[in-house]
Amino acid sequence: MNVSVSPPALRSASRQLAPVDQVATLLLAMGKPAAGRLLKYFEPDEIKRITHSASRLGAVSPDQVDTVVESFAEEFASGASLVGTVQEVEKLLTGLLPADQVADILAEVRGNANRSVWERMATVSESVLASYLVKEHPQTAALILSKVKPAIAAKVMGHLPLPVRNTVMRRMLTFKPVTDDVMQAVERALHEDFLVNGSRNSGADTHAKMADIINKMDRQQMDEALTSLADSRPKSVEILKGLLFTFDDIVKLAPRARTTLFDAVPNDRLVLALKGTDAEFRTVVLSALSARVRRMVEHELNGGEPAAQRDVMEARRSITDLAMDMAGRGEIEINPGGEDEALIR
DSSP: OOTTSOOSOOSSOSSOOOHHHHHHHHHHHHOHHHHHHHHTTSOHHHHHHHHHHHHTOEEEOHHHHHHHHHHTTOOOOTTOOEEEOHHHHHHHHBTTBOHHHHHHHHHHHHHHHHIIIIIGGGGSOHHHHHHHHHTSOHHHHHHHHHHSOHHHHHHHHHHSOHHHHHHHHHHHHTOOOOOHHHHHHHHHHHIIIIIISOTTTTTOOHHHHHHHHHHTSOHHHHHHHHHHHHHHOHHHHHHHHHHOOOGGGGGGSOHHHHHHHHHTSOHHHHHHHHTTOOHHHHHHHHTTSOHHHHHHHHHHHHHOOOOOHHHHHHHHHHHHHHHHHHHHTTSSOOOOOOOOOOOOO
16 A cells, blocks of 8 residues: 555545545544554555654544545544544554564654754744743743753843843743643644744744844934834833844853954954944953954054044944854854843944
């Protein structure tokens, strides 16, 4: 029996089932004795495909079961509903196949299901995920961050507003056991929001897009934009502040991150960006440079000609954009914090 051969088209199902999903539905509805007589005609790879489909099938309505049964010209009682899960598949295969083969199949299915959510969440931008979590209940946010890799959770934490971050961390320390139903609901939501729709993963989240726009404004425009938004959307402003990274935020980077960043910045651009900054800010930046480069930059700053403000702002913006790009590639970590401090470029 070849799974790739499509059964007759479903006529009244509320959702479209792929051919392999129809086969999985039929076998689950048939039960072990009848399904066992059919499974012996499948190849191992086909059994794996059916098992993977059945484990992710979810709820199938009575009408859908009836339609699948009719499409295979089999005689079934109407109104039989079922729920396809890994546990149901395990019951179906146990006794029909050797125990080691069942174990291999289920291990692969469980592994694929896990990778489809938590491991693939590693591809989501930290700022986008933070924007998503801010809108969720703190307990949900804490659960999600406890399941992703620690390095990813740390980066996401850095983008959360300080009050939200503290609340989430407290909840992570006081977790109680989570039921399978709750975990499955969270995984389904993440799968739909990030892995199916993909809108957030591609950066289409409104707060992430707006933060990217504001990041490219000059100081006056940025202040005006945030002030205007604060009057009508104060919560959105808090989210945006957690996503923004400005030139002044460079002093908040870890020393190693600052060194990595400025190693990639041309000296003339750095000199231009530092014009007009205060002594304390300069000291922090210069400490990230090698002794030779530091002497060159200090010499240019002390004896150079004044620069146009537009050129200074463009140099600062280019360094900020570079920092964001490097953070996106995982070369440095950005932690702008969540304090309500003035945002100065």
